[in-house]
Amino acid sequence: MMPNFSFGNAMTTFAGQNIGARKFERVTQGTKDGTKIAVATSAVITVLLLFFGRYIMNVFTDTSELVDLSMRMMRILAVGYVAMAITQCLSGVMRGAGDTITPMWISIFTTVVLRIPIAYGIAYFTRSELYPTGRPESVFISLLISWTLGAVVTTIFYRIGAWKKKALITHSEEELKVATN
Numbered sequence: 044m045m046p047n048f049s050f051g052n053a054m055t056t057f058a059g060q061n062i063g064a065r066k067f068e069r070v071t072q073g074t075k076d077g078t079k080i081a082v083a084t085s086a087v088i089t090v091l092l093l094f095f096g097r098y099i100m101n102v103f104t105d106t107s108e109l110v111d112l113s114m115r116m117m118r119i120l121a122v123g124y125v126a127m128a129i130t131q132c133l134s135g136v137m138r139g140a141g142d143t144i145t146p147m148w149i150s151i152f153t154t155v156v157l158r159i160p161i162a163y164g165i166a167y168f169t170r171s172e173l174y175p176t177g178r179p180e181s182v183f184i185s186l187l188i189s190w191t192l193g194a195v196v197t198t199i200f201y202r203i204g205a206w207k208k209k210a211l212i213t214h215s216e217e218e219l220k221v222a223t224n
Contacts, residue, residue, distance in 0.1 A: 044127065046088060050081035051131030058139025067207075070136065074201075078132040085128040089121050112179060119183040126194035133201040142206035149196050158189035 054077050061069045092099070096117050100110040134146035162185035166177025200206075 044124070046084050047081065047124070047127045047131045050077060050084070050128060051135035053077065054132045054135030055139040058136040059141075060139075062140055070140075074132065074136050078129060081128040081132050082125055085125045089117075089124045092117050093121060115180060116183045119180060120187055120190075123187040123190035126191045129194040130190065130197045133197045137201060137206040140206040140209055142209040145200050145206065146197070149193060149200065153189040153193040153196065157192060158185045161185040161188055 054074065057073050057077065058070050061067070061073065096114055097110055100113045104110060130149075134149070137143075137146050162181050165181035165184055169178040169181060170176065171178075
């Protein structure tokens with residue numbers, strides 16, 4: 044997740060600087076390129092974790108049950124890590140343009156409104172004698188669903204482009220202030 048967050052922060056800075064310099068075409072191309080790089084990086088790291096994750100987990104614990112659970116988690120969340128790369132990059136661009144509210148609401152929606160009820164629902168329906176409170180995978184599946192839907196919703200809002208209007212309005216207001224002083 045850390046590379047995804049780093050790409051998101053980089054896209055925030057990149058978009059803000061280029062919007063400030065009125066180089067809007069660079070924002071569009073940079074968003075495409077930055078997202079491609081983030082997705083590729085996330086995919087490579089995810090593949091490495093899937094192949095070598097058991098060895099990495101053994102560095103931290105000798106408990107085979109915990110290593111097995113960790114590997115199940117990584118297998119379930121694999122696609123989600125790539126989806127999170129998309130979410131972080133596109134949210135970063137929106138934030139860099141001055142639209143911090145849209146990514147915030149998307150995050151609240153996917154984290155609270157979706158993820159928590161999905162986790163409880165899956166846990167409820169997977170209860171058994173062995174797992175009286177539900178299978179531990181319930182949390183992982185809810186994460187995958189919320190991350191994937193977050194990427195879809197973020198992509199939709201990015202393409203709608205209200206963030207572009209926010210950047211233009213903010214930039215125009217700043218120009219007016221400078222011009223009147």
